Amino acid sequence: MLCVSIYLWSKITSAPSGVEEDILLPMALFVPPIVANLCYTLGWLVEVLARTFLPSRSPRFGPSLMKMGFGFSVFIVSIPAVTSAGYRLVQMARGAR
Numbered sequence: 001m002l003c004v005s006i007y008l009w010s011k012i013t014s015a016p017s018g019v020e021e022d023i024l025l026p027m028a029l030f031v032p033p034i035v036a037n038l039c040y041t042l043g044w045l046v047e048v049l050a051r052t053f054l055p056s057r058s059p060r061f062g063p064s065l066m067k068m069g070f071g072f073s074v075f076i077v078s079i080p081a082v083t084s085a086g087y088r089l090v091q092m093a094r095g096a097r
Contacts, residue, residue: 003081004029010081010088032080036073043069 007029043065050061 003077006081007084010084014084014088014091029080032076036076039076040069040073 047062047065050057050065054061
């Protein structure tokens with residue numbers, strides 16, 4: 001929710017960029033959570049394959065995979081907020097309203 005709030009604040013308060021943004025707004029809001037959820041949901045498949053092909057490493061692999069997946073999810077969901085807020089901060093530094 002924090003990322004969506006930051007993204008919407010930066011889009012509402014920023015000056016027009018001259019780029020067509022009608023298609024980007026829904027994609028930026030809906031695609032990253034879907035990708036993160038897809039990766040999280042398919043994590044069990046990777047763990048099953050690891051248990052099949054690397055049985056000696058599997059007890060440590062599951063928790064490590066969960067931590068990496070969580071970090072990846074946070075990264076993916078943060079991309080629209082970070083890029084749009086960065087763009088807005090550059091506009092503010094240049095004096096644009």
